[in-house]
Amino acid sequence: MKGHLDGMLLAALEDGPRHGYAVMEVLRAGSGGRFDLPTGTIYPALRRLERAGHVRARWSEEGGRRRRVYELTASGRRALSDERHAWQEFSAAVTTLLGPHRRPATP
Numbered sequence: 001m002k003g004h005l006d007g008m009l010l011a012a013l014e015d016g017p018r019h020g021y022a023v024m025e026v027l028r029a030g031s032g033g034r035f036d037l038p039t040g041t042i043y044p045a046l047r048r049l050e051r052a053g054h055v056r057a058r059w060s061e062e063g064g065r066r067r068r069v070y071e072l073t074a075s076g077r078r079a080l081s082d083e084r085h086a087w088q089e090f091s092a093a094v095t096t097l098l099g100p101h102r103r104p105a106t107p
Contacts, residue, residue, distance in 0.1 A: 005045050007083030008035070010054060010076055017071035019060070020046060046070055054079050 012018065012026040024042050027035045049055045054076035060069045072080070 004083075004087070005037075005041070006049060006054075007080065007087065009042070009045055009049060010072060010080040010083065013055060013070055013072045013076070014080060017069045019067040019069050021067075023070065049076065052079075 008027060009023060012023045012030070018026065020039065020043055023046070024037060024039070027037060027042075046055060046057070050057050050070070052075075053073060055070045056073050057068050057070050060067050
């Protein structure tokens with residue numbers, strides 16, 4: 001998880017603005033329940049992404065409740081693209097190394 005949370009949060013916001021709890025639900029549902037992250041992990045990361053300019057936050061009122069809604073910025077979309085590219089390269093290398101007898105011969 002370490003080093004990949006920001007990319008996962010950006011991906012959770014790709015389809016449109018969401019409040020923090022909805023982001024948590026997207027991560028939980030999208031991972032088949034494997035990523036059931038606490039609010040103490042999600043909200044500080046969303047604030048960090050906001051400070052970096054990757055997400056924009058605003059207050060919204062829904063059903064009499066005020067909620068902070070987060071959405072991707074253009075910078076966030078670029079960061080998500082970069083995260084996806086880095087993940088593809090990393091996961092391909094790990095798959096090669098962990099795959100059965102597919103390691104290149106050493107000199």
